[in-house]
Amino acid sequence: NAGVMQNPRHLVRRRGQEARLRCSPMKGHSHVYWYRQLPEEGLKFMVYLQKENIIDESGMPKERFSAEFPKEGPSILRIQQVVRGDSAAYFCASSPLVSNQPQHFGDGTRLSIL
């Protein structure tokens, strides 16, 4: 186990509902990254956060998606008014403060939209 904890492992939502995905980084890691893996595709970067700050959100869809990493608690990826195309595996990764350190990944959350 890489130590990055994601929950839930599987999430089923109906179209129009909200999805909340949680990620607790490895102990001692202060950087969190979210990636999305669509079927038959590689992982695509979504957003990079440090505590209370969004550093790079260049991969986030402009609408319905948001992310936060509060001072206390896990990072949350929130998808409002989900659509079928949001069905994917969402992976969280974390790394320490020091640069040039590899990212460690969680088990992912598999989101299915009915």
Added chain:
Amino acid sequence: AQSVSQHNHHVILSEAASLELGCNYSYGGTVNLFWYVQYPGQHLQLLLKYFSGDPLVKGIKGFEAEFIKSKFSFNLRKPSVQWSDTAEYFCAVNQGGATNKLIFGTGTLLAVQP
């Protein structure tokens, strides 16, 4: 835009065969290079990484990769595969610095037949 190409989408080998998976990237500046492996139902695990120094990098489980700057390549190799190497392999690149996001290839699915 920076991109990563993995030319082999599916590879089938018999046990003890040699493996080479291709990876090319499209960025001319300084890059950090990674290979991750995803075993069925598990999270991504780091196989090996290149930041600087010796371009021949050795990783876990007998894997190695060679960074050839002139060819923008970082091919993964293993002299003799085992059935337990059956997994999906992802090449990834980042530039480090202010944004540490990883750019992934689409992955290569390796099936090793006993």
